[in-house]
Amino acid sequence: MSRAVLRVSLLLLAALGRAGAGSEQDQDQEHEHGGEDSPHPRQKGPGRSHWSYEDKDHWGMDYVNCDGTAQSPINIDTSKTIFSPQLRPIQLSGYSLPANEKLRLKNNGHTVFLDLPGSLAITGGYAQQYRAAQLHLHWGSQSGPGSEHTVNGHRFAAEIHVVHYNTKYASIQEAIKQPDGLAVLGAFLEVGPRENPYYQEILEHLYNIEREDEEVLVPGFNIAGLLPDNLKLYFHYNGSLTTPPCYQSVKWTVFNQTMMISNAQMSMLVTALKYDGSEPLQNNYRLAQDLHGRQVLASFQTTLPSTKPLPSDSDDSAAAGHSSFHPGDVLAVLFGVLFAATALAFLLYIYKHRSQNARLDSPTKSKVIYTAAATENTA
Numbered sequence: 231m232s233r234a235v236l237r238v239s240l241l242l243l244a245a246l247g248r249a250g251a252g253s254e255q256d257q258d259q260e261h262e263h264g265g266e267d268s269p270h271p272r273q274k275g276p277g278r279s280h281w282s283y284e285d286k287d288h289w290g291m292d293y294v295n296c297d298g299t300a301q302s303p304i305n306i307d308t309s310k311t312i313f314s315p316q317l318r319p320i321q322l323s324g325y326s327l328p329a330n331e332k333l334r335l336k337n338n339g340h341t342v343f344l345d346l347p348g349s350l351a352i353t354g355g356y357a358q359q360y361r362a363a364q365l366h367l368h369w370g371s372q373s374g375p376g377s378e379h380t381v382n383g384h385r386f387a388a389e390i391h392v393v394h395y396n397t398k399y400a401s402i403q404e405a406i407k408q409p410d411g412l413a414v415l416g417a418f419l420e421v422g423p424r425e426n427p428y429y430q431e432i433l434e435h436l437y438n439i440e441r442e443d444e445e446v447l448v449p450g451f452n453i454a455g456l457l458p459d460n461l462k463l464y465f466h467y468n469g470s471l472t473t474p475p476c477y478q479s480v481k482w483t484v485f486n487q488t489m490m491i492s493n494a495q496m497s498m499l500v501t502a503l504k505y506d507g508s509e510p511l512q513n514n515y516r517l518a519q520d521l522h523g524r525q526v527l528a529s530f531q532t533t534l535p536s537t538k539p540l541p542s543d544s545d546d547s548a549a550a551g552h553s554s555f556h557p558g559d560v561l562a563v564l565f566g567v568l569f570a571a572t573a574l575a576f577l578l579y580i581y582k583h584r585s586q587n588a589r590l591d592s593p594t595k596s597k598v599i600y601t602a603a604a605t606e607n608t609a
C-alpha cells in the first residue's frame with residue numbers, strides 16, 4: 231500500500247515539476263521578443279586567412295595568443311572537475327526559426343558555418359546574456375574521430391560549436407577580444423542508428439558548397455535541435471577560440487549529453503567539403519591544450535553515479551526502511567500521506583452515500599461512481 235502511494239505521489243510531483251518547467255519557457259519567450267532590436271551580428275570566428283591545420287603547432291608564430299596559457303580545446307578529466315551546484319541549466323531563447331528566414335551556410339576552407347541571427351540568445355546558465363552569431367563543426371575523417379575537446383582522453387566523432395557574444399558589447403568584433411566577450415556551447419556528435427533531421431537541415435546542403443568560399447542560403451529550422459535535450463549537465467571553463475587568432479575570450483560550456491547522427495550523415499560531413507582547390511576538408515580539429523592550472527567546473531557530480539537505483543519490486547518494506555532518506559523522499563511521503571487521507575475520505579463518503587441511497591441508485595449513477603473510484607486507483 232505505502233509503496234503504491236509513494237509511486238503515485240512521485241508521479242504527481244513529476245507532473246508538477248513539468249508544469250513548473252513550462253512556465254520557465256514562457257518567460258523565455260518574453261526575452262526572445264526583448265532581443266529583437268539587436269543589431270544583426272556579422273560572422274566572425276575561423277575567418278578566411280592563411281593558417282591551416284597542417285601547421286597548427288606553429289600558429290603562435292603568426293598569432294601570439296595561440297601560445298597563451300588559457301587555450302582551447304582541453305581534455306576534460308572527469309576525476310578532476312569541480313562540482314558546482316550554482317551552475318544552472320543553460321536556457322536558450324529564439325532558437326526555433328521559421329523556414330522563411332534564410333540563413334547563410336558557408337564553406338570557409340576551415341569549416342562549414344551557419345550564420346545565426348542575434349535574436350537567438352542564451353538567457354540562463356551564464357551570469358550575463360549572450361547573443362548568437364554563428365555555429366560550425368569540427369570533424370575527423372573516414373579513418374578517425376575529430377572532436378576538439380576530449381573527455382578522459384576519448385575523442386568523439388565530431389563537435390558542434392555555437393558561438394555567442396556578450397550583449398554588453400555592440401558587436402562580435404568588439405566582444406571577441408574581451409575576457410568576458412564570448413560564450414561557446416559545445417556538444418559532441420556520435421554515430422547512432424537513426425538519421426538526425428536537425429543535422430540533415432545543414433548536411434543536405436554541403437554538396438552545394440563543396441569548394442572553399444562557396445555559400446548557400448538555407449531555410450530556418452529549430453537550431454536547438456542541434457544541441458542536447460539535457461542542458462543541465464555540462465562542463466564549464468575559461469578558454470579561447472580554437473583557431474587563430476586564438477583570443478582567450480571564451481567561457482566554454484561543453485555538454486555531457488552527446489548528439490547522434492547516422493553513419494551516412496557522418497560520412498557526408500567528413501567527405502563532402504574541399505579546400506584549397508581539391509584538398510578534402512578533414513581533421514579540422516586542434517589538439518588538447520595545457521590547462522596551466524585552470525579549473526574545469528561540472529554542473530553535476532561526476533564521481534558518483536548520477537542516478538540512484540530504484541528499489542526493485544522484490545524489496546520488502548523492512549529493507550526499504552534501511553535506505554537513507556533525502557528531502558525529496560520526505561516530500562514524496564508527505565504528499566503520499568495527504569493523498570491517502572484524501573482517497574480514504576472520498577471512499578468513506580462514497581460508502582456512506584451508497585448505503586444511504588442504495589435503493590434509489592440508478593444504474594447510470596452507480597456507473598459514474600464506479601468510474602471515479604477506478605480513476606483514483608490507477609492515477
Ligand SMILES: *[C@@H]1O[C@H](CO)[C@@H](O)[C@H](O)[C@H]1NC(C)=O
Nearest residue numbers: 409466467468524525526527
Ligand atoms: C573565469 O574567469 C573569471 C574572470 O577572471 C573568474 O571570475 C571565473 O572564476 C573563472 N571561471 C573558472 C571556471 O575558472
Ligand SMILES: *[C@@H]1O[C@H](CO)[C@@H](O)[C@H](O)[C@H]1NC(C)=O
Nearest residue numbers: 308381485486487488532533
Ligand atoms: C559524462 O559524464 C560522465 C560522468 O562523469 C562521464 O563518465 C562521461 O564520460 C561524460 N561524457 C561526456 C560526453 O561528457
Ligand SMILES: [Zn+2]
Nearest residue numbers: 366368391472
Ligand atoms: Zn569551433
